[in-house]
Amino acid sequence: MVKPAGLAWGVALAGACVCGAGLAVELACHLGPLDPDSLWRSGLSLSYEGNLPTWYSSGLLWTAALGLAMCGWFEVGRERKWWLGLAAIFLLMSLDESIELHEGFYGLALDGALFFSWVVPGAAVTLVFGVAYLGFWLRLPPPTRRGFAAAFVVYVGGALGMELPLGLWFQRHGDENLGYASLDFVEESMEIAGLTVFLLAIASFLQARAYSEDSSNTSSV
Numbered sequence: 001m002v003k004p005a006g007l008a009w010g011v012a013l014a015g016a017c018v019c020g021a022g023l024a025v026e027l028a029c030h031l032g033p034l035d036p037d038s039l040w041r042s043g044l045s046l047s048y049e050g051n052l053p054t055w056y057s058s059g060l061l062w063t064a065a066l067g068l069a070m071c072g073w074f075e076v077g078r079e080r081k082w083w084l085g086l087a088a089i090f091l092l093m094s095l096d097e098s099i100e101l102h103e104g105f106y107g108l109a110l111d112g113a114l115f116f117s118w119v120v121p122g123a124a125v126t127l128v129f130g131v132a133y134l135g136f137w138l139r140l141p142p143p144t145r146r147g148f149a150a151a152f153v154v155y156v157g158g159a160l161g162m163e164l165p166l167g168l169w170f171q172r173h174g175d176e177n178l179g180y181a182s183l184d185f186v187e188e189s190m191e192i193a194g195l196t197v198f199l200l201a202i203a204s205f206l207q208a209r210a211y212s213e214d215s216s217n218t219s220s221v
Contacts, residue, residue, distance in 0.1 A: 008200045011060075015192045018056045019185070022046035026181040036176070046188035047181055049100060053188060060195040061094035067202035074209040082136045089129070115167030119160050126156060141208065147201025151194045158190025 021044045028034035029041055043051045065087045072083030110117040130152075137145060166183045173179060 007203045008196070011196045011199055014056070015196055018053050019046065019189045019192060022053055022188070023185050026178065026185065030178040030181065045181070047175070047184040053192075054097060057188070057192060057195070058094045058097040060192065060199065061090050061097055064195060064198055064202065065090035065094060067199065067206065071202060071205055071209070074206075079136075079139070082133070086133070086136075111171065113164040113168045115171045116163045119163045119167075122160055126160065141205070143208075144201055144205045147197060147204065151198035151201060153194075154190055154197060155194025158187045158194060162187035162190065 023046075025034060025038075025041045025044045026047070029036045029038070034040060042048050044053070045051070046053050048054075068083055068087035068090060072080045072087065075083055110120070114120060137148060140148065162183065166180070166187060169180055169183055175181075
């Protein structure tokens with residue numbers, strides 16, 4: 001099994017490269033010689049969809065879903081259902097990242113910070129999820145509980161929280177400027193950072209459970 005420390009360094013480095021490349025092309029477009037219509041920008045910018053950052057984020061979500069399903073393997077009864085339910089949610093999030101299901105909620109006619117109106121139903125769904133999974137979260141081992149909480153705060157802070165200033169800026173200044181690109185960079189980087197922390201927490205949980213299983217088998221011999 002991959003050690004959590006090694007996983008953390010690997011995923012963090014990959015995420016830094018993806019985010020760094022996205023920031024570099026935006027700076028080159030707004031401050032340097034790069035053509036705004038360049039394939040480098042559409043392929044690497046965090047403000048675009050269907051490109052390398054989208055693929056990377058979707059892959060992180062899919063990997064998290066796989067890890068959560070593996071966590072469920074170590075559980076029995078109702079706890080297993082909670083893990084598998086969480087895995088299903090992350091599979092759906094991975095699909096949404098790829099084909100933008102949440103774009104369908106832009107139909108609400110809102111202004112200002114709520115210009116990207118999907119944040120309203122998104123916040124409601126997040127609240128329902130938080131209430132539903134609160135008991136499950138409280139039953140987790142303390143290290144896993146802290147890791148999941150940190151990942152939740154960072155990811156939701158980016159995915160929902162940063163959409164508020166981003167919507168306000170977009171309505172006033174549009175999206176073809178460095179201000180919009182900077183806000184979007186912060187949002188997407190927070191999402192990737194949150195998923196990185198989440199994967200580390202999952203890996204640590206799996207390592208602890210595997211060690212516990214090995215110890216039990218050794219003791220029974």
